[in-house]
Amino acid sequence: MSPTPILDIRHVSRFFGGLAANSDVSFAMEEGMIMGLIGPNGAGKTTLFNCMTGFYPPSRGEVLFAGHRVNGLTPDKVCKLGMARTWQKVRPLAKMTVLDNVMVGALARTNRLAEAAEVALQQLRHVRLDHKADALAGGLPIGERKRLEVARVLATQPRLLLLDEVMGGLNPAESEEIIQLILDTKRRGVTQMVIEHDMKAIMRISDRIVVLNSGEKLAEGLPREIVANPAVVAAYLGEAAE
Numbered sequence: 537m538s539p540t541p542i543l544d545i546r547h548v549s550r551f552f553g554g555l556a557a558n559s560d561v562s563f564a565m566e567e568g569m570i571m572g573l574i575g576p577n578g579a580g581k582t583t584l585f586n587c588m589t590g591f592y593p594p595s596r597g598e599v600l601f602a603g604h605r606v607n608g609l610t611p612d613k614v615c616k617l618g619m620a621r622t623w624q625k626v627r628p629l630a631k632m633t634v635l636d637n638v639m640v641g642a643l644a645r646t647n648r649l650a651e652a653a654e655v656a657l658q659q660l661r662h663v664r665l666d667h668k669a670d671a672l673a674g675g676l677p678i679g680e681r682k683r684l685e686v687a688r689v690l691a692t693q694p695r696l697l698l699l700d701e702v703m704g705g706l707n708p709a710e711s712e713e714i715i716q717l718i719l720d721t722k723r724r725g726v727t728q729m730v731i732e733h734d735m736k737a738i739m740r741i742s743d744r745i746v747v748l749n750s751g752e753k754l755a756e757g758l759p760r761e762i763v764a765n766p767a768v769v770a771a772y773l774g775e776a777a778e
């Protein structure tokens with residue numbers, strides 16, 4: 537582990553009334569890696585993204601991004617520091633073009649429209665949607681809407697990209713495109729944390745995996761360690777493999 541991890545989650549808990557959606561979760565990430573974040577429905581994966589990115593402050597604990605304490609900051613400040621997330625339910629600005637949607641992301645870093653358009657086009661090329669730049673976002677099929685969501689977030693130029701079930705609802709060919717996109721994004725040097733229920737995909741792309749269960753960290757390790765962990769198999773993988 538490098539001296540300052542890009543992300544350091546320390547004893548994070550998040551309560552909703554009496555429910556601990558996250559309970560004393562700690563782990564760290566090295567720059568450049570892909571961390572898989574897995575666990576059963578309701579395990580607290582999306583809540584952890586929300587705690588990291590300022591949508592809900594953690595009830596306890598702290599989140600350090602590149603050495604900065606980010607809990608308590610608003611999502612736009614966290615995004616400016618370089619940590620940005622996709623949403624499970626993709627909601628493009630349907631009546632705007634694909635290019636304009638991605639420009640909205642780029643405008644987080646610049647006020648100049650020409651520069652934002654250039655950044656947006658670069659990201660559309662990266663996600664292989666540049667041929668749809670002038671199409672209305674609302675008309676895209678689901679696979680392309682998911683890639684548009686990734687382009688929109690990449691246009692904010694994050695150092696750490698958080699992907700929340702970007703393969704959800706996709707067919708195998710569309711999922712494969714997303715896998716290749718995640719691996720291409722890694723080659724560009726962007727660190728990624730990936731929530732995904734597709735176990736074959738997560739095992740292929742992750743350098744390390746954290747498993748959440750009922751809000752707690754159940755396990756952390758290399759993909760081959762996670763698949764061989766009896767507690768993970770009992771809580772999640774047995775069911776996910778069916």
Ligand SMILES: Nc1ncnc2c1ncn2[C@@H]1O[C@H](COP(=O)(O)OP(=O)(O)OP(=O)(O)O)[C@@H](O)[C@H]1O
Pocket residue numbers: 552555556557575576577578579580581582583584
């Ligand atoms: N805003 C909220 N208010 C109340 N309870 C919430 C809220 N957000 C999440 N929860 C609860 O916290 C728990 C964890 O939810 P979360 O969405 O983080 O799980 P998840 O692991 O992302 O699940 P999934 O795989 O189904 O997306 C669930 O019991 C959920 O109902």
